[in-house]
Amino acid sequence: MGDRMGGDRAFLFGRRTCEQLFASWNTRGGPFKDALNSTRKYVASGSPATRLDWPNSTLLHGDVPAAVAEVQGPQEALESIDALSLDGYYLYHAIRADLLRRLGRLDDATAAYSAAIDRTDNATEIRFLNSRIATIRDGVPRAGDAPPRYA
Numbered sequence: 001m002g003d004r005m006g007g008d009r010a011f012l013f014g015r016r017t018c019e020q021l022f023a024s025w026n027t028r029g030g031p032f033k034d035a036l037n038s039t040r041k042y043v044a045s046g047s048p049a050t051r052l053d054w055p056n057s058t059l060l061h062g063d064v065p066a067a068v069a070e071v072q073g074p075q076e077a078l079e080s081i082d083a084l085s086l087d088g089y090y091l092y093h094a095i096r097a098d099l100l101r102r103l104g105r106l107d108d109a110t111a112a113y114s115a116a117i118d119r120t121d122n123a124t125e126i127r128f129l130n131s132r133i134a135t136i137r138d139g140v141p142r143a144g145d146a147p148p149r150y151a
Contacts, residue, residue, distance in 0.1 A: 010040035010071075012080065015050055018043045022054045042071055064095070066102075074102040090119035094129060106136050 013021065018041065025036055041057040043050070044064040052059055060067035071077070078099040086092035097112035110133055117129045 010042060012042045012044065012071075015043055015045040015047075018052070018054060018057070026054065042067075066098075074099050078103065088119060090116045090125065092116075093119060094125075097129075097132065101132075101136060110136050 021036070025033055037055045039056065041054055042060050043052055043054075043057055044060045044067070046061065048059070048061045050059055050061065060071070078096065081092065081096055081099065084092065093112045093116035097109045097116060100106075100109035100112055113129050113133045113136075117126055120126060120129075
């Protein structure tokens, strides 16, 4: 598998996944380790202070859907997200919704925000997601549409 990695490919990881993979695979030898170390990695984290020990890693923080869209473009980012099997995870649907909104697919975005709401019990998240639906419904630009920040 190591010979199929690298080149123009890149990985998108969450911070915890990146830390776990680094701890596991970077201690092993062989072509898989070398391929992982030479492949670009984008790591999403809520904190700009996240330390990345893995070579060729770029931190994406702040508005992570915007950062993913900036790295890949919103259509390519949506295709990458859609390839994941994370239907039960509310952030999966929230990220999809944001990408769909950026693509102008507002009905699909509203449905994805609703799916995210259905998968969380966190009142703060529910308020936030409902505000996104209201923004689409009311046609109000979103204040968070500023470019992502990279570290």
